Structure formats: C-alpha cells, structure tokens
Amino acid sequence: MTAVDLETAETGRDFVRDIVRDDLAAGRHAQVITRFPPEPNGYLHIGHAKSICLNFGVAQDFGGRCNLRFDDTNPTKEEQEYIDAIQHDVRWLGFDWGEHLYHASDYFEQLYEWAEHLIRNGKAYVDDTPVEEMRAMRGTLTEPGRESAFRQRAAAENLDLFRRMRAGEFPNGARVLRAKIDLASGNMNLRDPVLYRILHASHPRTGTAWCIYPTYDFAHGQSDAIEKVTHSICTLEFEDHRPLYDWLIENLPVPSRPRQYEFARLNMTYTVLSKRVLTELVRHGHVTGWDDPRMPTLAGLRRRGVPPAAIREFVRRVGVARANSVVDVAMFDHAVRELLNKTAPRYMAVLRPLKVVIENYPEGKSEELDAINNPEDPDAGKRRIAFGRELYVERDDFMENPPKKFYRLSPGKEVRLRYAYLVTCREAVKDASGEVVELRCTYDPATRGGNAPDGRKVQATLHWVSAAHAVPAEIRLYNQLFQRPDPRADGDIMADLNPNSLEVLSGCLVEPALAAANTGEPVQFERQGYFCRDDDSRPGAPVFNRTVGLRDTWAKVQAAGAPSGGEAGKKSGGAR
C-alpha cells in the first residue's frame, strides 16, 4: 500500500529507484523512508545537492518520507553554525523534512544501552591498547590483525569499565569499546572496529552530558533503524562498511531492518568538493567565506545567483549510478542558463563604458523608449528607458580596425542601439596616448524604436545606457576557482587556484531601474549574462555578481582566430 501507483508514476529510472520500486511492489515496506544525514562540520555543497535530491526525491516519487538527520557524533569537529546553515540550505534547495528533524545525538542513551547489550553478549570489549599500538596490531591489507591482550576480558569487567568510561573516570584515548568480530577479515572494517571513544568535549546539543561518543559505524545504522529508515542511501566509499552495518543491525534488538545502498558521489571539472579543501579555502582566506560566489557550496551558489531549481534540474540530468565520474561543469552552466533565460528580466548594463556622443541629437533633449522585459516571457511586460545625446556603450563593441567578421561599431559603420535608433560611427576621439576615449556618432531620427522605414538592415544590435540617467555600479565577474579541470586534491591544491577567478569591475553603468534590484533576484544584462545584486551593495552603489555568462560564439571565433591572445580572446576563459 503506497501513496503512488507504481505502474504509472513518473519516477525516473535509476538503480536506486528500481530497488525501491521492487521493494514496494513486493510488499517489503508499507512506505519508503529515506534520510539525508549530514555531519555538521562544514557547509553543504553541490555534491550534497545530489544526495539531497536523491533522498528527498525518492521519498517524494514513491509517496514516502525523508528525514533530516544530523550525524553529530564527533563534537570536536561539529558546530551549531553548521547545523543552522545546513537546514537553511536544504530548505533553500526546495526540500522539507516536516517534523522529521533528528540528530544521532537524540539516540545517545539508546545507543549506549545497545553497546552494553553487545558487551553482555560477549560481542564487544573494552580495549586499553594505546592508539598507535592498536593501529599496528590491526595488520595491513594483506596481513591479518592480531588480538589485543584485552580481547578476552570478561563481560562483567567490560561492563564495569565501559560504565566508568561513561562516568568520566578516564582521560581521552585511554580506552575504547570495540566490537568483537574478526581480526583476520579481509575487510578492515570488521577487524574489531571501535564503537565508542572517550572525548571530553562539549557537544553542540548534549553539552557535557557525555564524554564518550559513538563512532559513525555504531551510530549510523542504528539511527536508521530507530527512524525506521527503509533505504539508507550513501556514497560508494561506505560500501565496505555495509557488512559492519549489517552485523550491528543483526546483533542488536533494533526496531527495524534498514538496508544500505551506495551510489557514486558527484564530481565536476574545475571544481573541488572535498570538505577538507573547502574548509581550508575559507580558513586561509583564499575566498571570502563559505558563501563566496566562487565556492561550490549551496551558500556560494545562492549568492552567485544560481536558482535552486537549476541545481535540481542539473542533478536530475546527471543521473545516479555506481561508476565514479566527473561531470563537465558546462552541463551545470547550461542548466543555469536554461532556467534563467526563461525567467530573468532583461536590462542593459555597460561593464566597460565607452562614451558616445550623438552629434545630430539635440543638446539637452531626452526621450523615453519602450523596452521588452523578457522576450521569452510575454507576461513580463515592458518598461521605459531613457535616451539622450550622450550615451555609453561597451568598449568591446568598438574596434578601429575590425577584422572581417566584426559586426559591431567601427568608423563609418551603422549599428542599432537596442530599442532606440540606428547610429553610425563618424569618428573615434583619442587621448594623448592614442587610446579611444569617445565615439562621435550620428543617428537616423527615422529609426526610432530600432527599425529603418526603408527596410535596411544592420549586422549588430548594441546595448547602451544614457549618460544622464545611468547608475554607477560595481560588477564582479567570477571565473573557475581552479584553473585545472582536475584540481589535484592530493598534491598542493592551492597551486591550482585560478589567480583570475575574480575580476572586479568598478565604474560600470547600469539602467536606473537596476538600482532597485533585490538580492537574489536574477536579471539578465543583455548580451552579457545573468547577474544578481549582492548584499555588499550600498544605497546608490549597487554591486552585482555574474551568475553565468551568455554563450559567446563571437568570443569563440575570436579565440580561434587569434590564439596568441591580444585584444581578441580577452573576454573568454570560461565565461562564468
């Protein structure tokens, strides 16, 4: 009995869903229950998004439920800040755990009792062996481990010792509780794994109530069982923990029988998703924080302007499998552009302004013209934009000596100013150093709105702003944080950082309407890309982040034609 029809449900097809579908069809469960189990020791990133979408998505698809459970078993690494940020990020991504917010620490008392249960049954013992020695005695991949001198300790003594561990009689590292399984196992996880360790540390939730804490292995499966989780979905590296997961479930009087399934974690080109490295980037100041728009964290993506729906769609397209893989970041960018193209209202913004004077336009005059807010969305309506004698256009849109395929402005060339007039460049004014500082142009008054009555065509349409009305802004262009498609997480990864991952443009000029933009609301700067206001903005001084650039075929042509760099190709480099 499930809330969905297994035959017709639009549930997608991946191996996890196949398993769930089978289990439900066979009546093995009344309802599917999954869980997303983050450790609160860092911020969630795009890799977690895959897990979140999988766990919550499976529950949704099959009319089940997904719990949010913090795997908070190591107080030396976990913090409340992360617990709060994670909840915020999961909600932002679009998922809701309802009443089902749990913590492994909620179960500390129960887990403790189960530890005593194992001791009483002779399946766990207190070991006094020092860490180093224990490590040496565990053996290697090819040699079996050796028994500790304490392995045959009597149950009564184990119980006494374990209780005194809990009571705080011993310092950190003095003793541990170990499962008694098989020191000769080829699976290292079965060589009497540690179940409890002494940690005199304050826990974000339980404070100083405990000084012994369960390890991941002892906490995870049992927590699943307590919550009646049916399908415990985790990543591939936990594959060889599954026999231990099962051993514990089978040797404890747990209330349900969860099963663990593993899938391949997400990897992306030019991206690092190692929590260790991300933490290092933040701590060492290579980025401004966990929400730096260059970070692959959900907080960073949010600040950069990536909509959660784009992340969900990206994850859906990537799929779920058991083979390690690295997704091309271009696939992510595409998902972002695709959504934003349909939803982001258009504006004009000049990033690198070049002054234009329309010589035959009356001085002091200005007029308002109609502009379409979003050609992809008729409901988005129109707005009025101001035009005048003095304007600014993009520096890149003018070349004094253009190559053959350059459609934009150059001396003698006519182009369209979007929604305004056709203008012709008459002269490029230079300063003492020979740099072009101003364009003298003329306009055709008959082309108001952008079309010529005589039907003549122009090759290019340029974006522009009125000098008298434009608002100055700072615009931050982000490029890949790492300059290699495969940053070497093992070597000196900081050497792979892209020195040009952030380009700050000041003195940009944007449409006045943009002064009122809201943080997080995506906009398109025509012909440039998608942007959103950053909270670093101050009244009268807006700051925008580039979420992702528009596809730029011209830049590609340029780069191909002038591989040596120079004026061409300077805009390229993975326009993010």
Added chain:
RNA sequence: UGGGGGAUCGUACAGCGGUAGUACAGCGGACUCUGACUCCGUUAACCUAGGUUCGAAUCCUAGUCCCCCAACCA
C-alpha cells in the same frame, strides 16, 4: 600479492538476449532588434580475448585498466 566496487560517443546517463538512445560539449546551417534564445543537420561509444546463442553492450570464462579500504573522521 587481502577485501569491496566499476568499465557504453569527448563528458554524464539510458539500454535489463532482438535496429546502441538522450543530454551537455563539438562541428555545419537557418532564424534573429541579445553574435543570446530557438530550430535543423552532423561528428562520435559498448575495455580486451574467448565461449553460449539464430542473435550478446546485456549471459558465462579468463584477462586488462580504474576507484575505495589499514582514523579512537564521516
């Protein structure tokens, strides 16, 4: 040289004994008041070798290569 996994276009994912498909990327073209979007076309893959079968990406055998495991991390 132990244990556990995985190999399908450049990338990711389907294909579950019967014409190898989709998306991204690439290339070519059409359209265009965004060199955007959209549309059309196109390049391109079953790790190898045997076997079973009328027929194998799929089943079997043997190899090859890649990933994970020797924290009191998760």
